[in-house]
Amino acid sequence: MQITIFVTDDEPAIRSAIVKRLSRKKHRVVGYESGDALLAAVEHEIPDLILLDLKMPGLSGLDTLKKVRPLAPQALIIMLTAYGTVQGAVEAMKLGAYDFLIKTVDLDGIEPVLARAIDLLGLRLRLEEEGRDQDSQYALSNLEANSPLMQQILAQARDVASSARSTVLLLGETGTGKEFLARVLHHNGARARGPFIGVNCTAIPKDLFESELFGFERGAFTGASQRKIGLLEKSEGGTLFLDEIGDLDLAMQGKLLRVLQERSFRRLGGTDDIGVDFRLIAATNRDLKKAVASGLFREDLFFRLNVMTFELPPLRKRVEDILPLCRRALFRYGKEFGKDVMEIEPDAAAMLQQYAYPGNIRELENIIERAMIFCQGQMLTADHLPAELRNRVGQTAVTVVQGEEQLLRVEAKLGKQSLADIEQAIIQEVLRLSDYNKTAAAKHLGLTRFALDRRLRKAEDE
Ligand SMILES: Nc1ncnc2c1ncn2[C@@H]1O[C@H](COP(=O)(O)OP(=O)(O)OP(=O)(O)O)[C@@H](O)[C@H]1O
Numbered sequence: 001m002q003i004t005i006f007v008t009d010d011e012p013a014i015r016s017a018i019v020k021r022l023s024r025k026k027h028r029v030v031g032y033e034s035g036d037a038l039l040a041a042v043e044h045e046i047p048d049l050i051l052l053d054l055k056m057p058g059l060s061g062l063d064t065l066k067k068v069r070p071l072a073p074q075a076l077i078i079m080l081t082a083y084g085t086v087q088g089a090v091e092a093m094k095l096g097a098y099d100f101l102i103k104t105v106d107l108d109g110i111e112p113v114l115a116r117a118i119d120l121l122g123l124r125l126r127l128e129e130e131g132r133d134q135d136s137q138y139a140l141s142n143l144e145a146n147s148p149l150m151q152q153i154l155a156q157a158r159d160v161a162s163s164a165r166s167t168v169l170l171l172g173e174t175g176t177g178k179e180f181l182a183r184v185l186h187h188n189g190a191r192a193r194g195p196f197i198g199v200n201c202t203a204i205p206k207d208l209f210e211s212e213l214f215g216f217e218r219g220a221f222t223g224a225s226q227r228k229i230g231l232l233e234k235s236e237g238g239t240l241f242l243d244e245i246g247d248l249d250l251a252m253q254g255k256l257l258r259v260l261q262e263r264s265f266r267r268l269g270g271t272d273d274i275g276v277d278f279r280l281i282a283a284t285n286r287d288l289k290k291a292v293a294s295g296l297f298r299e300d301l302f303f304r305l306n307v308m309t310f311e312l313p314p315l316r317k318r319v320e321d322i323l324p325l326c327r328r329a330l331f332r333y334g335k336e337f338g339k340d341v342m343e344i345e346p347d348a349a350a351m352l353q354q355y356a357y358p359g360n361i362r363e364l365e366n367i368i369e370r371a372m373i374f375c376q377g378q379m380l381t382a383d384h385l386p387a388e389l390r391n392r393v394g395q396t397a398v399t400v401v402q403g404e405e406q407l408l409r410v411e412a413k414l415g416k417q418s419l420a421d422i423e424q425a426i427i428q429e430v431l432r433l434s435d436y437n438k439t440a441a442a443k444h445l446g447l448t449r450f451a452l453d454r455r456l457r458k459a460e461d462e
Pocket residue numbers: 142143144145172173174175176177178179180181243285325361362365
């Protein structure tokens with residue numbers, strides 16, 4: 001991403017060194033020798049980023065900052081400061097500066113600070129576009145996919161979006177983004193101009209489901225005083241999203257199967273077959289194969305649905321997505337609450353990455369929303385996070401990085417945990433990954449089932 005940067009420093013050598021260095025990166029960079037010169041320039045053009053020296057003759061860095069902020073509220077301001085004047089920079093951050101950079105001879109710190117600022121500017125841009133219309137809100141680029149598992153889903157989503165008719169099945173725990181992905185598939189395919197009709201199968205009472213789905217003719221039953229168009233007809237040319245399909249009762253499953261086979265249906269009380277062209281996207285957090293085995297879900301419907309299947313991984317299996325999702329949520333709630341929290345303190349970031357999120361992305365968003373309420377400055381800190389995240393401090397953190405091979409990442413504070421503690425943390429994490437199947441966990445750990453039990457008992461006794 002190329003941006004416009006205004007550099008303000010009274011020392012010509014430093015100013016031109018910075019301008020040269022940043023211009024090499026193909027940014028548009030303009031230098032100013034004083035706060036007044038910067039203010040005059042900002043009257044005409046608002047840059048993306050301002051580098052502002054803290055100590056300048058005439059208008060000081062802090063005074064310039066106070067004046068430039070209201071003129072260019074969207075610009076990120078990074079204070080330039082010499083060793084020993086960091087206190088002033090901290091003061092500046094309270095006044096709305098985004099970051100500070102300590103000036104060294106080789107200006108080595110400049111790249112990481114700039115990279116972070118550009119990341120944030122990019123995110124802002126994307127989110128602003130998102131707000132503009134639904135198509136961009138559900139653009140493929142908004143599917144947060146830093147982790148290898150989500151990268152695969154993104155690639156699959158690209159292909160599936162373009163095949164307009166095939167039925168899609170989305171599997172995954174609650175809050176893993178099934179509905180979000182359904183909307184992404186809809187908005188990035190040939191049906192984007194058509195409607196997206198979302199129905200939660202558990203939200204409609206069983207005896208009303210049929211009339212909701214198929215609609216009815218006038219007089220079809222007592223109380224049917226006029227014709228009603230059902231959800232199937234409403235999704236003509238678009239997508240019908242059936243959430244929690246695993247909870248649909250058997251009789252309705254049969255009726256849905258027929259529509260999928262025949263691509264037509266009748267309104268209740270009607271005599272005409274009505275042809276429909278829609279794509280069905282179904283989602284569930286249930287294990288449909290198990291439901292089939294126990295007779296709760298029709299096998300023939302399962303095969304119809306299981307054409308293109310996505311398994312959305314739980315958030316704990318995609319650690320790399322956690323912080324980008326947090327930043328996205330910070331931005332969104334920031335707008336809602338009129339706050340400008342832009343950064344996550346490293347300790348808080350570590351806690352957010354170590355937490356297991358049983359409620360997945362929805363829980364992550366709730367945590368950030370709540371943190372936002374408490375957050376007064378520009379930085380989200382550990383104090384803003386709920387106790388269940390903070391209590392993990394001092395404990396061993398074991399996280400799993402998914403790739404071609406699964407990696408266990410273990411972090412333990414030296415001197416705070418014993419080897420036995422660390423061993424227990426690893427065992428617990430591997431158990432969780434194996435869905436608490438001890439035989440599978442023991443296999444992962446290279447133990448016999450008996451040896452695993454012994455270690456678990458030992459921990460209980462201690
Ligand atoms: N990959 C993603 N990138 C960005 N935001 C996402 C992503 N996946 C999910 N979200 C956001 O996470 C939240 C939860 O997602 P969603 O409602 O789609 O989950 P779900 O799996 O359908 O949950 P449930 O099973 O409880 O209905 C939403 O606010 C959604 O916008």
